[in-house]
Amino acid sequence: MNHSSATLSQEDLPGDFAIWIFIFAEMLAFGVLFVSYAFTRAQNIELFNASQLTLNRTSGAINTLVLITSSYFVVRGVEAIKRGLNQQCSHWLTGAFLLGGVFVGIKMVEFQDKFAADITMSTNNFYMFYLSLTFFHFMHVLMGMVILAVIIMKARHGGYSAHDYVGVETGASFWHMVDFLWIILFPLVYIIR
Amino acid sequence: MKYTSQAVAKPYFIAAIALFLGQILFGLIMGLQYVVGDFLFPAIPFNVARMVHTNLLIVWLLFGFMGASYYLIPEESETELYSPKLAILTFWIFLVAGAVTVLGYLLVPYASLAKWTGNDLLNTMGREFLEQPLPTKVGIVLVALSWLFNIVMTVLKGRKTAISLVLSLGMLGLAVFFLFSFYNPVNLVKDKFYWWWVVHLWVEGVWELILGAMLAFVLIKVTGVDREVIEKWLYVIITMTLVTGIIGTGHHYYWIGTPAYWQWWGSIFSALEPIPFFMMTVFAFNMVNKRRREHPNKAAVLWALGTSVMAFLGAGLWGFLHTLAPVNYYAHGTQLTAAHGHLAFYGAYALVVLTMISYAMPILRGRAANPERAQIMEMWSFWLMTIAMFFIALFLTGAGIVQIWLQRISVTPMSFMAVQDQISIFYWAREGAGLVFLLGLLLYIGSFFVKGKSHAFE
Numbered sequence: 229m230n231h232s233s234a235t236l237s238q239e240d241l242p243g244d245f246a247i248w249i250f251i252f253a254e255m256l257a258f259g260v261l262f263v264s265y266a267f268t269r270a271q272n273i274e275l276f277n278a279s280q281l282t283l284n285r286t287s288g289a290i291n292t293l294v295l296i297t298s299s300y301f302v303v304r305g306v307e308a309i310k311r312g313l314n315q316q317c318s319h320w321l322t323g324a325f326l327l328g329g330v331f332v333g334i335k336m337v338e339f340q341d342k343f344a345a346d347i348t349m350s351t352n353n354f355y356m357f358y359l360s361l362t363f364f365h366f367m368h369v370l371m372g373m374v375i376l377a378v379i380i381m382k383a384r385h386g387g388y389s390a391h392d393y394v395g396v397e398t399g400a401s402f403w404h405m406v407d408f409l410w411i412i413l414f415p416l417v418y419i420i421r
Numbered sequence: 422m423k424y425t426s427q428a429v430a431k432p433y434f435i436a437a438i439a440l441f442l443g444q445i446l447f448g449l450i451m452g453l454q455y456v457v458g459d460f461l462f463p464a465i466p467f468n469v470a471r472m473v474h475t476n477l478l479i480v481w482l483l484f485g486f487m488g489a490s491y492y493l494i495p496e497e498s499e500t501e502l503y504s505p506k507l508a509i510l511t512f513w514i515f516l517v518a519g520a521v522t523v524l525g526y527l528l529v530p531y532a533s534l535a536k537w538t539g540n541d542l543l544n545t546m547g548r549e550f551l552e553q554p555l556p557t558k559v560g561i562v563l564v565a566l567s568w569l570f571n572i573v574m575t576v577l578k579g580r581k582t583a584i585s586l587v588l589s590l591g592m593l594g595l596a597v598f599f600l601f602s603f604y605n606p607v608n609l610v611k612d613k614f615y616w617w618w619v620v621h622l623w624v625e626g627v628w629e630l631i632l633g634a635m636l637a638f639v640l641i642k643v644t645g646v647d648r649e650v651i652e653k654w655l656y657v658i659i660t661m662t663l664v665t666g667i668i669g670t671g672h673h674y675y676w677i678g679t680p681a682y683w684q685w686w687g688s689i690f691s692a693l694e695p696i697p698f699f700m701m702t703v704f705a706f707n708m709v710n711k712r713r714r715e716h717p718n719k720a721a722v723l724w725a726l727g728t729s730v731m732a733f734l735g736a737g738l739w740g741f742l743h744t745l746a747p748v749n750y751y752a753h754g755t756q757l758t759a760a761h762g763h764l765a766f767y768g769a770y771a772l773v774v775l776t777m778i779s780y781a782m783p784i785l786r787g788r789a790a791n792p793e794r795a796q797i798m799e800m801w802s803f804w805l806m807t808i809a810m811f812f813i814a815l816f817l818t819g820a821g822i823v824q825i826w827l828q829r830i831s832v833t834p835m836s837f838m839a840v841q842d843q844i845s846i847f848y849w850a851r852e853g854a855g856l857v858f859l860l861g862l863l864l865y866i867g868s869f870f871v872k873g874k875s876h877a878f879e
Contacts, residue, residue: 246657253661253696260689349682356682 242306243398251405258364258409262416265357272353277421279354284341287334288418292410294334298327299407302376302400309383312390318383321376321396324403328373335366358417365409372406375399422784424495426502431785432512433488434778438866440481440519441771445859447474452855455841455848465527472526472552478766479550480519485774486631487511487568490588492781493638494572498579503571511567518560522553544605548612550620551602558602565596583652584641587659588634594627610678617673624770625666625694625736632732632773633659633701639725639780640705644712654704661697669694672744676753684746691744695737698769705729717876718783718790720799724776727807731768739764739814751829756844757821764814767806775803775865783875792873799868805861812854820847 241248269276305320342359349356379399382388388396422428451470453460458467487508495502502508525534535546538554545555553561569592576585601618637655641648671687705726716722739761743752752758779799783791790796828840835843 246653249657249700250660253664253693256696257664257689257693260692264685264689350680356685360682360686 241401243401244394247398247401251401254368254405254409258361258412261357261361261364262412265361265416268353268357275352276354279352279358280418280421282345282347283358283418284338285418287338288414291331291334292414294327294331295407295410298324298331299404301327302403306393306396306400309388309393309396310390312388314383314386314388317388317396318380321380321383325373325376325380328369328376331369332366332373335362335369338362339366361413361417365406365413368406368409372399372403375402422492422496424501426505426508427492427495427781428785429502429505429508429512430488430492430781432509433484433491434782434785436512436516437481437484437488437774437778440477440484442862442866443523444474444477444481445855445862447477449852449855449859452848452852456845456852469526469531473523475550476526476552477523480515482766482770482774484515485777486592486635487515489635489774489777489781490568490572490592490631492777492785493635494575494585494588495579497582497585497638498575500575500579503574503578507567507571511564511571514560515564518557518564522557525554526552543603545603548605548616551616553602561599562596565592565599569593569596582648583655584634584638587630587637587655591627591630591634594630595623598622598627613677614674614679617670621670621673622667624765625669626663628770629662629666629697630659632728632769633662635773635777636701636705636725636728639721639776640708642780643716643718643722643725644708645714645716646708646711651708654700654708658697658700658704661700662694665690665693665696672746672749675746675749688744688746692741694744695733695741698733698737702729702733716790718780718796720791720796720803721776721780723800723803724772724779727803728768728772728776731764731772731807731810733768734811735761735764735766735768735814739818742818751825752821755821755824755828756817756847757825760814760817760821763817764810767810772807782869788875789878790876791868792871792875794873795868795871795875798864798871802861802865802868805864806858807861809854809858809861813851813858816847816851816854820844820851823847 301320301324305317305324308316308320339359339362342355347355347359349359376399379396382395447470450461450465451467451474454462454467454470461470491502491508525538529537531547531552534554538546538556540546540555543555545558546552551558569589572585572592573589576589598619601615604615606612606615633655637651640646641651668686669691671683672691674683674687706729709722709726743749743757743761783789791799823844824840827835827843828837
C-alpha cells in the first residue's frame with residue numbers, strides 16, 4: 229500500500245512520476261501551439277511559404293543533429309549510472325550539457341538575424357508562430373541545461389548509485405522531451421510546405 | 422495549539438469574518454441597485470457600494486491569509502512566531518487603516534478624498550480595485566512587509582518545509598506585485614498593462630501559491646497522509662499554476678492596444694490554467710480517500726474538499742468559458758465576467774480561508790474540534806453559501822449570455838441600458854440567491870456560539 233515513489237517509478241515510468249505530469253502538460257501546451265500553427269497556416273499558405281523561405285534551414289538542421297546527439301549522450305549517462313558509475317555518468321551528461329550550449333548559441337545567431345532584419349512577432353502570423361515556438365522551446369533548452377547541471381554536480385560527488393538513480397532518469401526524461409519537441413518543431417516550421 | 426504564539430491568528434480570523442459580513446451586505450445593496458437604480462441614492466451610490474464590496478473582499482481575504490500564516494507557520498517551522506507583538510501591532514494598524522479607508526469611501530466624495538490624501542503627489546487612485554488613497558496603499562505595503570518579515574524570520578529559525586517555502590514565495594509575490602499599484606502611466610494602454618500585474622498576477626498567480634500551501638497544510642492535518650506525498654503534489658500544482666498563469670496574463674491583453682500576438686499567447690496559456698485547479702481537486706479527494714485517521718473536525722474536511730471543487734468550477738471552468746480570444750471578443754466585460762469573478766473568488770479564496778478558520782479556530786479555542794451540533798450548523802452554512810453562490814454565478818451567466826446576444830451578436834444590436842432592462846429578471850434572481858448566501862453566512866457566524874460537548878485533543 230505504501231509504495232515509495234522510487235519503487236513505483238521503476239515499475240512503470242522512468243524517473244519521478246511528477247516529471248511525467250509536467251511532460252504531459254508541456255506536450256499539451258506545445259501540441260495546442262502546433263495545431264494552432266497548422267490551422268493558421270491553412271488560411272495563409274502563401275504568406276507562410278514565403279516567410280518560411282527566410283529561415284535558415286541549415287542551422288535548423290545542425291541544431292536537430294546537435295539535440296539528437298545530446299539525447300544519445302543522456303542515454304549513455306543513464307546507462308552508466310545504472311551500473312553505479314557516477315563519474316562516467318557525469319561525463320556523458322556534461323557532453324549533453326555542452327551540446328545544449330551549442331544549440332543555444334546557434335539559435336541566438338538565428339534570432340539575431342531576424343531581429344537585425346526588423347522581424348518581430350507583429351510582422352506577420354508566421355513570424356509570430358516562429359518566434360513564439362522557438363522562443364518557448366529555447367527557454368526549455370535552458371531549463372533542461374539547468375537540470376542537467378544540477379544532476380552533473382550531484383553525480384560528481386557520487387550522489388547516485390546503481391540502486392538510486394531516479395534523479396538522473398527524471399532529468400533525462402525532461403531532456404528527451406526537449407529534444408522530441410524540437411524534432412516536431414523543426415520540420416513543421418522550417419520545412420513542411 | 423502547539424505554540425502559544427499561534428494565538429495571534431485569532432483576532433485576524435475574527436476580523437476577516439466581520440469584514441466578510443460587511444462585504445456581503447454591500448453586495449446585497451448593489452445587487453438591488455442593479456434593478457432599483459436609486460436605492461439608497463445619494464447616500465450610497467452604486468460606484469461607492471461597488472468599491473466597498475470589492476475592497477472589503479480583498480481586505481478580509483488578506484486578513485484571512487495573514488491569520489492563516491501566523492497559525493500554520495509556527496507549526497510547520499516547529500518554533501514560536503518570531504514576533505507575536507509585531508503581528509498584533511500589524512493587525513491593529515491594518516484594521517484601523519482599513520476601517521478609516523472604508524469610512525472615507527462612504528463619507529467623503531471620492532474626488533475630495535483624493536485631494537486630501539495627496540493624490541496630486543503621486544497619482545494612483547481612480548482605478549478599479551486600486552481605489553485606495555495613497556496613505557492606505559503605503560500602509561498595505563508596510564503591513565505586507567511586516568507580515569512577510571515575521572513569517573520569513575520564523576521560517577529561518579525553524580524547520581523548513583515545502584509548505585512554508587511555497588507560502589513565503591506567495592507572500593513575497595503578493596508584496597512585490599502590489600508595488601505596481603504605484604505605477605500609473607499616462608498612457609492608458611500601459612496603465613492597464615501593468616494594472617493587471619497587480620490584479621491578475623495576484624489572483625491567478627501568487628495567491629494560488631498561498632491557497633495551495635494552506636490547503637496542503639489542512640490536508641496533512643486532517644488526513645494524516647505522508648507529508649512527502651502532499652508536498653510533491655503541492656510542487657507540481659504550483660509549478661503548473663505559474664507556467665500557465667504568468668503568460669496567461671495575456672488573456673487580459675486582447676483588446677487594450679497591446680500587440681496581436683497576445684491573442685495567441687493569452688488564449689493558449691490561459692486555456693491551460695484550469696489544469697492546476699483540476700489537479701487540486703484530484704489531489705484533495707485522493708488525500709481524503711487515503712486518509713489514515715478520522716479527524717474529529719468533519720467540517721474542516723468538507724470546507725477543504727469544497728475549496729478544491731469550487732475553485733475548479735469558478736476559476737477553472739468559468740474562466741475557460743470566456744478566455745479564448747475569439748469568444749472573449751464577444752464576452753469581454755459582460756455579466757459572464759461577473760459570474761466568473763464571483764464563483765472564482767468564493768471557490769478559491771473565500772473557501773480556503775474558511776477552511777483554514779474551520780480547522781484552526783476550534784484549536785485556538787482549546788479543543789480539537791467543535792461540538793457535533795456546531796459542526797452540523799457549520800456544514801449547513803457551507804452548503805447554503807456554496808449553493809447560493811453557484812446560483813449567483815448561474816444567474817449572472819444567464820444574464821451574460823443574453824447580454825452578449827442582444828448587445829453584440831444580434832443583427833439589430835440594442836444599447837447597453839436597454840439590454841440591462843431586458844435582463845433584470847436575472848438580477849432579481851441573483852439578489853434572491855444573495856439573500857440565501859447571507860442566511861448561510863449568518864448561520865456560519867452563529868455556529869461559533871453553539872455550546873455542547875466538544876472534542877478534546879487526542
